[in-house]
Amino acid sequence: MIPRPRSVAPPTWSADPYTHALHTGQGPLFLRRADGWLLPLDVERWCAAADAADLEVLRRCEGAVLDVGCGPGRLVAALGAQGRRVLGIDVSEAAVARTVRLGGQALRRSVFEPLPAEGRWGTALLIDGNVGIGGDPGALLDRMTQLLCPGGLLIVETVPGLDLDERVLVDVTDAHGAAGAPFPWARLGTPALLRRAERAGWRAVGQWAVGGRSFATLRSRRTKRTAEPPNSRAVSSSQRARKPSGDSPVTEP
Template sequence: MSTAHRAVPRTAPARTAPAVTGPTPPSWCADPYADALRTGRGPLFLRRADGWLLPLDVERWCARADETDLGVVEHCEGAVLDIGCGPGRLVAALCARGGRALGIDVSEAAVAHTVGLGGQALHRSVFEPLPGEGRWGTALLMDGNLGIGGDPYTLLERVAQLLVPGGLLLAETAPVDIDERVQVHLVHAADNGSGRAGESDSGADEGPFPWARLGTPALLRHAARAGWRAAGQWTAGGRSFVALRSRDHGRDHDRDHGLDRTTRSSAEPPNSTAVISSQRAANPSPESPVADA
């Protein structure tokens, strides 16, 4: 987003000690991920130690925001922090609607792609100091980004520090009931003709890093333990979403913003499983966390 005040820096070369300790997965900075973002296509996978592969939906991440993404954008309030913004499709969507947002990502390629779309993004981990801490209206954890750091409770505590009291977290959950914390590798893989994907010769690997996968029931359990309140949940396009409040904000407020405790579903065909993602700000006020970056 363009700003009427001080622009958000497009990179953050200086890395200081994190306010909350947490891992920065090295593999999201590796060549396979950067190459996939540059080309806009995979195949790219997270691989568990037992060889199981989780496909990453690179093509969807690099495309324009679809109807399901725009439904998430509709729920956003105030200045938006997109955690693990990926190539920036949500940043661009918020910008197009006159929203104020900032994307953060540990991948330089993701930050560059977001900036190339006209968005604002910082090369930074969520566990490092961030601009506007305690003043963001909405935080996003889309495309599997609940997995960041492999410790959902620690991640939820960190996000609560970033939001205003009563701030909104919009999170995408796995479409199955799962609560998994594992070590994974990021691999660039190809089908070997047997129906199984095998690691290709071009796949680089910087070693395992912690990741988590949460379905909606698991997220609600972790959120309640961390002091969050459920504000709504829905499904669309084969994807599942949960809205959480960092403080009790009242049911009337949630109802006014289209958030309630019911689950809605669409007739759209399911999309591929995914794990990472994107967002931006226009004319923020001097009090805006975007303006302060």
């Protein structure tokens, strides 16, 4: 039996430099390790419309889609514009608010907290390095099994060109050295992801690279005798929250 997820999210992307970058739509912004190593974050791309690589990801989606760590919402907005059922989740209030401004449906929620339609999502997305959420890819893959319907699809963006399996403590910092609180993170190349996925009971069904980015798709092996249709109670992109709360999408005034 998969253990129940943690009810409290660890510190992560709600740091002030990240919030400021989302408000302006511009970097530079970095993930910084304790040894001073910096990973540039592509804020401008995250705040732009979905590009060709993103649209290829969305083309492969099945059923209702859960975008985990949706950021400023470009994928949620693009799927909604296609008339797809989609929900974004993110721990950053600024990210969720920006997603809603784009017309998307989003919740301020950790993936390890209770979520709508658990076990009924057709596809889950871990894009822009979000396989690193929580710093424990094994626990995150187990959580994805809980969220997806039997045989559901998980699309993961990986570190291109490297067999990397790194678990580190990082913070979000800007060019002036202002930083938020440290939090656990992970980085995986495709080979490492596939090894972990096999151990966690997933089946690899595809790999591709486009625009200098790399992706893999995994199929859940979870089955049950009477599976509910994956879209039966999924959140529609046309739904709007009546008021912001911990259990409701954040909406703009």
